[in-house]
Amino acid sequence: MNTYLRSITVNFGLSGLLMYRTPREVIEGYTDPLVAALAEIPIYMGGDATTSPFLAMNNPPTHPPNNTVAFFTGEDDYEMTRVYGKWLDSEYITMASAEYTSLTNIDNITYSPWAERVLLDGTDGMQFSPVLDTDNPIKAFVNDLSRNCFFDYSYTSDKYAHLDTYMYTI
Amino acid sequence: MFANMTENPENINFDVRVTGTTNMTSSLKAYTFAAKGHYYDLTPLAAESAPKLYNKDMEEIMPVADDDDTFLGVERYSGVCVIALERIFFNMAIYGDDLFQNFTPELSGDIGFFFPQAFVKRESVFTQD
Numbered sequence: 001m002n003t004y005l006r007s008i009t010v011n012f013g014l015s016g017l018l019m020y021r022t023p024r025e026v027i028e029g030y031t032d033p034l035v036a037a038l039a040e041i042p043i044y045m046g047g048d049a050t051t052s053p054f055l056a057m058n059n060p061p062t063h064p065p066n067n068t069v070a071f072f073t074g075e076d077d078y079e080m081t082r083v084y085g086k087w088l089d090s091e092y093i094t095m096a097s098a099e100y101t102s103l104t105n106i107d108n109i110t111y112s113p114w115a116e117r118v119l120l121d122g123t124d125g126m127q128f129s130p131v132l133d134t135d136n137p138i139k140a141f142v143n144d145l146s147r148n149c150f151f152d153y154s155y156t157s158d159k160y161a162h163l164d165t166y167m168y169t170i
Numbered sequence: 171m172f173a174n175m176t177e178n179p180e181n182i183n184f185d186v187r188v189t190g191t192t193n194m195t196s197s198l199k200a201y202t203f204a205a206k207g208h209y210y211d212l213t214p215l216a217a218e219s220a221p222k223l224y225n226k227d228m229e230e231i232m233p234v235a236d237d238d239d240t241f242l243g244v245e246r247y248s249g250v251c252v253i254a255l256e257r258i259f260f261n262m263a264i265y266g267d268d269l270f271q272n273f274t275p276e277l278s279g280d281i282g283f284f285f286p287q288a289f290v291k292r293e294s295v296f297t298q299d
Binding site: 101102103125126128138142144145146147156157160170 | 171172183184192194196197198204206239240241242243244245246247248249250251252253254256258290292295296298
């Protein structure tokens with residue numbers, strides 16, 4: 001009985017689960033009976049009149065051809081923009097880090113990863129960022145010196161065949 | 171790192187006075203400093219403060235970059251460290267103050283005379299086997 005009722009609901013209430021459309025109809029548009037029926041029903045009865053029942057691939061109802069939304073580009077006054085959210089109490093995306101201001105004092109700082117090169121503090125020197133370049137130093141903690149040390153590029157070693165080994169010196 | 175605090179203001183916190191050394195006083199709890207092996211890259215201003223070092227045949231040992239500098243060898247694309255050569259030379263400085271007088275030549279009051287303590291040489295290299 002349940003199966004029969006479900007079949008009745010699907011085939012007569014929803015005009016069937018499957019539709020057969022030609023490619024031209026799909027591209028240029030057809031009126032979908034279910035959406036059309038929903039558009040006829042008042043909203044308090046569960047209808048939805050906001051979606052056009054005419055479905056077309058080259059003119060989808062979700063892409064209105066004439067909309068009245070304006071984009072403020074800030075060309076006249078760039079300060080007339082709205083702040084939607086902040087990251088680390090800043091309007092720009094920054095990274096949180098810590099910096100030694102003295103031997104015993106570590107201050108929390110934030111800085112832009114795009115403006116400054118971000119180096120990992122306290123690395124043990126086993127792994128650095130991939131695709132190294134020769135212009136920037138690498139940083140590693142040297143136990144015997146009790147400090148994070150900058151290593152500058154010195155030369156390229158050919159110790160390992162087919163591998164470029166950049167030698168950095170302290 | 172080994173530049174003195176006027177050359178590199180970041181070293182003010184570490185009280186690095188002589189280029190070619192770095193101060194270890196606070197971490198070793200003694201008036202020590204670290205230099206590169208055999209005082210490699212030591213500023214010529216402190217040349218008289220560094221003792222001469224001889225091998226067993228009484229030939230003076232001169233600093234060489236390959237043996238006395240500290241290196242990290244990093245594979246370019248992966249960033250994996252494949253070579254690590256650490257050569258660090260710990261010293262104490264004896265200043266020509268009230269305690270150390272009547273030396274010939276006289277001990278310098280600013281830079282002092284370097285007294286070698288230990289040479290740390292840790293080397294690790296990936297082998298291809």
